[in-house]
Amino acid sequence: MSDQDLFYLLALMKVDGVGDIMAKKLLNHCGNAEAIFKSKTNQIAAIDGVGSVMLKNIKDKAIFEKANQELEFIRKNDIKISFFQDETYPDRLKHCIDSPVLIFTGGNIDLKNKKIISIVGTRQITSYGTEFCRKLIEDLAPLDPVIVSGFAYGVDIVAHQFAMDYKLQTIGVLAHGLNQVYPKAHKKYMAKMEENGGFITEFWSTSNPDKENFVRRNRIVAGISEATIVIESSDKGGSLITANLANDYNRDVFAVPGRVTDRYSQGCNDLIKTQKANLLTSAADLIYVLNWDIEKKPKAIQKQLFIDLEPDEQKIYDFLLKNGKELLDTIALECDFPVFKISGILLNMELKGVIRPLPGKLFEAI
Template identity: 35%
Template sequence: MKEALLGWTALNLLPEIGPIKAVRLLEYFPDPINLFRKKDKKGLTGIPGINLQDVDNILKFDLKEAEVELQLAEKRGFKILDLSDPDYPPLLKSIPDPPILLYVWGGLTEEDQLAIAIVGTRLCSPYGRIQAERFASSLAESHFTIVSGIARGIDTAAHQGALRVKRRTIGVLGSGLLEPYPPENRKMMEKMASSGAVISEFPLRIKPERHTFPRRNRIISGLSRGVLVVEAGIHSGALITAALALEQGREIFALPGPIDQETSFGTNNLIKEGAHLITAPEDIIVTLYPTLPFPKTPPAAPEPETTSPDKESEILALLSRHHKSGIEEIASRLNLSLAETGSLLTRLELGGKIKQIPGKQYTLFPP
């Protein structure tokens, strides 16, 4: 067992020591094992921001706890990267408050330096789910690693989009790796770990709590060169990720949505505040490529999507006959994929020709 990693793990296990305090401690104790070996009470007391309770917790900490944590991670096949590890993601390391430790299920690679975060509400509409999967698939095929949380809704759709085209995706948990949430995404996480990674800064047995998810969000944006918000209400946690991304100097992208739909209030507001309005994956590629700091063959932009006026007319005719229909019914009747149907409905809705009504149905506007 490496002595250095033992010190980093112990520091991460300390109660009430978040990333900001940890960085302060590291300024005085670059090798964290010395925090626990030297028992330097006087030296600890003089560190700005470190209170007497913190000092007491450090002096009383039993290194056997860190040994057990490392043994458990090894047994489960998880990697642990500390801030000094050459494999620690350089983009994440550059943020003001990087995690001092990352637990990794799967693997991180150099490819992940070209990453885009896709985030949004858990309570997404069919439109949001389809667009999240569509953008994730197209960007993944253009060699972007997809990054998101592992929540229900938009997060799940983004990962599924990348997995569908067999490309890399990284999920960031708001809990320890042994307490994944939500539990129904366990199978998806196994697939992600085999072709990408599931990561967390939290010790293995930490359960998800309300305060752990906002803390996780800085990692999602920190790993990425830009953040795409697909759907978000005015109080959505996805807007926290966007705000953190802005502080970290990342590009913010937002997908426009119906002005009377609650899940679009946040995204439409982001656009009003200066986020990039995007309607196709190539919009993101064109914006991000000039900002890349390393020489790289430009990722191939997906072919711009063309919309057939005939298909739009068929949808309008169908709604005229049936008055209202859901996206699945429209796709089935016109023999279209859900992604193509979602794109057509979005264009018609933005053009003021149709509207979404309660029950996730579409009707002509005005009727």
């Protein structure tokens, strides 16, 4: 993007009263940001939602000085820009009506052809939530997903940390400009995150981490991913806002259940009870609902050498070795076993490391 194009886009986003939805209307009508400022008043006034106050604000020369200052900051710090019509803009986010017109990124982010999930929750994460998050990311690691969260205390930073531990790309969506770190205690994680992942924000260098910004950034967390996972939440909180946004965007939402007496399980239990979220007890639940193909990068299973199989197990193993992956019902039919019996046999074979289960009740020999 040229400096001139970016300059006028920045100026447009600084017009008082022009949000992302209205900016897209103006751009669609006029063709580009520069044309908006150079169009005659009556041409702009014809756009639905544009009134006299907005017309006056568009003509305010002060916005150009602000745009120029931000442009200098962007170029000086080599910040990457994605316009909502660019190929570099996150695909799923493009389909959200209120997605940011511009996003600023730092680090080494690659979202093309990636499985992307958002993990959110309380800032007061418990040991239960921490262990669940660790196990979930460990089990998903063979699928190489991108882990998105908000870089805040609690569930957010735990998700980022485990993603890095398991060598996964992770992205923090910020509620302020890229010239700041919030909370300051998380500065120590930034360099490692930027090595394989990084940060996304819609906010300028002049923006502070104000309360309302956290609510706004949640729509990026919800919109950028295929699914949003709520690990723990009280009956109120930002993670529930993110879950509701994900539902509005027609994304899958998952919630981890907890004891009814636990404060930080109330929000998750309510999401499940009101059918706003799928029940999440393990990575298998998410893989099944999202229909992810785990064959591309299966988790290594150590098969014992010279293992002795029972005659029934050997019969099933030979069948799978010859035919490849097969449905449980097909295995039962072709190997002449009742379904209730074959389930137990398959479990024993899985424990012995000679077969592996796949989504959709499929099995294959290793």
